[in-house]
Amino acid sequence: MDLMKEVKEGLSSSPKYIPVSLRYDHQGSEYDEQCLHMEDFYHYRADVDLIKSCAKDVISQLCTPCKLFDIGCGNAKKSQFFLDELLQLQNTVEYAPVDISKDFLDEVCNALRHTYGDRLKIDPMADDFFRALSKIRSYRGNKALLWISGLQVFPKDMQLDILSKFFSALEGNGACMITADITQSREAIEKAYLNFDEENPCAKLYANGFHVLNRMFEANINVSQFKLEGRYVEDKDVSSASYLQVWMRSLCKQSYEIDKLGMTISFEEGEKLMLHGGNGLSHKYTISQLEYLFEKAHFRILKIWKNENSALLLCERKK
Structure with missing residues (x-):
């Protein structure tokens, strides 16, 4: 909109x-x-701990080589755990970070270029969430969508529609990696x-x-x-x-x-x-609530990794 x-x-x-x-x-x-x-902001540390512990297992289950689309990439610190694992399997990785702030995204991309050099082929997308998904849908190569702690920000009555848009952006062997806050x-x-x-x-x-x-x-x-x-x-x-x-x-x-x-x-x-x-x-979800929501969006959950505060769901389109 x-x-x-x-x-x-x-x-x-x-x-x-x-x-x-x-x-x-x-x-x-x-x-x-x-x-x-912040000391009290538990979720970032929980996400980092979870992703760090499971990134190798998650990436091993993707169909590679693939282009990684990072929706709402933020500072991309957590995403780098996945990039590091992909670079163990591929000489180069195509990476498309998405953020609504172009200035902030430029800073993030410059830092990533300094870290990874030519091994990371960066295709930044300074756009809002919905326009970015439309562009991702048109990409015809093998792709993986990463969305770290983004679903939970949207109103409940929008979440099913948003996951459906993720669903339509995937094809073939594409997969989504989505984290969510499960703190109770x-x-x-x-x-x-x-x-x-x-x-x-x-x-x-x-x-x-x-x-x-x-x-x-x-x-x-x-x-x-x-x-x-x-x-x-x-x-x-x-x-x-x-x-x-x-x-x-x-x-x-x-x-x-x-x-x-x-x-x-x-x-x-x-x-x-x-x-x-x-x-x-x-x-803040229970695992049962996440399973219900993803089922309604016609995703098949391949595996869930979790700790006390965060869950990571690897999912694909239902065949």
């Missing part, structure tokens, strides 16, 4: 919201990077994601969507007139998942004209501006 259209749709909804993708400009990507090194400790989750101290990089990341809205669309919203809040919602139903909700609460009655969007937005005192669409973000 066009970003301007998506933002207008969100600000016209009830409750109002701004899309998660808005916060991931270059500054937002840097905040995200800082979150990874409320205490650990709330410490990691619901610390709203203004110096906390996670809080800065949440609020960054607000700042991008102001800068990109000249909204001039007074951020000091809002308070960052959130909650964790637990859901054990096999067809669902637990999740977080995060919002900015208006501290007074206020109104703003946003000429670039051709609209005026008003807030009542106490009204919430959600920092995501749909039910929530950062979903």
